[in-house]
Every structure is written in C-alpha cells, then in structure tokens.
Amino acid sequence: MFWVLFLLVAWAGALLACGRLLTAAGAAAEPAPRATVHRHEDLTLYEAAYLAGGPQRVAVLALLSMQRQRRLLLAHTGWATVVDPVGRDPLERSLLGVFGPDGQSPVAAVRTAAAGCTAVRELAERLWAAGLAVPEATRTGYEEGLRAVRAATGLILLLAVVSLALVSGPGTDPTLVACWFALPLLLTVSCLAISRFESRPHSPWASPAGQRLLVGMDRAHPRTPADAGQDDPGLLAAVAVRGLSAVPDPGLRAALSGGRGKGFVQRGR
Structure with a gap:
C-alpha cells in the first residue's frame, strides 16, 4: 500500500501548484489603474x-x-x-x-x-x-505558478510509474492505481490548458489597456x-x-x- 502515500504526495503537489497559479492569475486579473495614454500615437x-x-x-x-x-x-x-x-x-x-x-x-x-x-x-x-504594462511582480508570480504546475505534472507521472512498478500484490488492481493517479494529473493538465487558452494574444508584458494600444499601432x-x-x-x-x-x-x-x-x-x- 505504499502507492497510497505516493498518491497523497501527488495530490498535495497538484493542489499546492494549482493554488499558486490561481492566486497569481487572480492578481493579474485585478483592474489596473486607469491608463493615462488613450491613443497609440x-x-x-x-x-x-x-x-x-x-x-x-x-x-x-x-x-x-x-x-x-x-x-x-x-x-x-x-x-x-x-x-x-x-x-x-x-x-x-x-x-x-x-x-x-x-x-x-x-x-x-x-x-x-x-x-x-x-x-x-x-x-x-x-x-x-500609467496602467499600460503588467507589474513585474505580477508577471513573475504567474510565470512561477506555471512552472510549479508543470513540475507537479512531472512529479505525478513519476509517482504513478513508481507506484505501478511496486504494485505486485494479488489484491491490488494496477488499473485502479492508474485511475487514482489520473485524477491529480487531470487537475494539473487542465490548469495548464486553461492558462494557455486564456493567455494574452499579443504580449505578456502589456495590460489590457496596453494591448489595445498595440493593436492600434499594429493596424497603423x-x-x-x-x-x-x-x-x-x-x-x-x-x-x-x-x-x-x-x-x-x-x-x-x-x-x-x-x-x-x-x-x-x-x-x-
């Protein structure tokens, strides 16, 4: 039953990493001060x-x-x-x-x-x-959150492989073990997919107000x-x-x- 301890470690890593990413994403979503530049010119x-x-x-x-x-x-x-x-x-x-x-x-x-x-x-x-750029601390926190989720994903896969290798008793179904580890893996992979889907289309350096000015300059x-x-x-x-x-x-x-x-x-x- 050592695989249960590995499963608990996998869940702990997934929850901590995803929580860190969500906290950073929430900070990045906070409204910025009103932009003092209104035209790309x-x-x-x-x-x-x-x-x-x-x-x-x-x-x-x-x-x-x-x-x-x-x-x-x-x-x-x-x-x-x-x-x-x-x-x-x-x-x-x-x-x-x-x-x-x-x-x-x-x-x-x-x-x-x-x-x-x-x-x-x-x-x-x-x-x-001016409210046009994402503060460095916010951007760094979000990037670190992404790295933490990627690391947790790798950890879950490693623990799952080790657990399956250790499962040798007649009363333990390897498929059941794999399904249990699939749950924290699904959580981390979903967080990565959502972060990729919601990433800013033009630049991670610009706030929404800055993005609009860049789009205007690009069209010009x-x-x-x-x-x-x-x-x-x-x-x-x-x-x-x-x-x-x-x-x-x-x-x-x-x-x-x-x-x-x-x-x-x-x-x-």
Missing part, C-alpha cells in the same frame, strides 16, 4: 517595444535605430561594432556602456543587459504607473517584410510591435537575433 517607439516584447525588444529597436543612422555596424555573426560612441538618449548611452574598450560586443550580450538597464527600468515604471503599420524596405520610415514602428519578423533583410535579422553567417550588414541610409 501617444506611445513612443521604446514604450511600444517594451509593451510588445519587453526589455530585449527595446534593445533590438535601439540597435536597429543606430544601425540605420550609420552609428553602428551589425555583423551576420551576431557582433556589433560602434561607429559613433555618443548616445542620443539615456537608453542608447546605457547600451553603449555594454560594449568593450574596442567598441565591440555580441548582440546577445547587449540584449541581455537591457533587462537590468536603468533606462529600461525607468521606462517600465512609467508604463506600470500593416506592412509585411515583403512590402517594406530597410529605408521604410515605418520599419522601426513595425519592429517595435512585431519584432524581428518585421525586418526585411535576412542578414539583419540574423545579426539582431544572435548571428549566423559572415560579414557585415549593409549600413542603413
């Missing part, structure tokens, strides 16, 4: 990039902007070389500080550093205060990579909302995503 490109893709999207937008102004060279291998070391805004100055004394850095390192960048933190705080720039060129004035706005999929140049996409191949991307004009 009032968003800056950096703000739109944060709402759509978080700090790394902001870093990608800044690097692309500097590349288009011929102040930065981007290589297909994923390395960036500074041509003009003077930043035009606090974000550029923060990101340029990541580059080494030779003015070179992997693009991945710059994107990672953006998460702890003071300028990005201040940008996020403004969006939180309906270009596709096939329609737009590198000199398209709406390219930066499209990248802010859609990410690297809006970049028409495959080499430039490779450079901004981490790097493949050789050579330097053609300078923006």
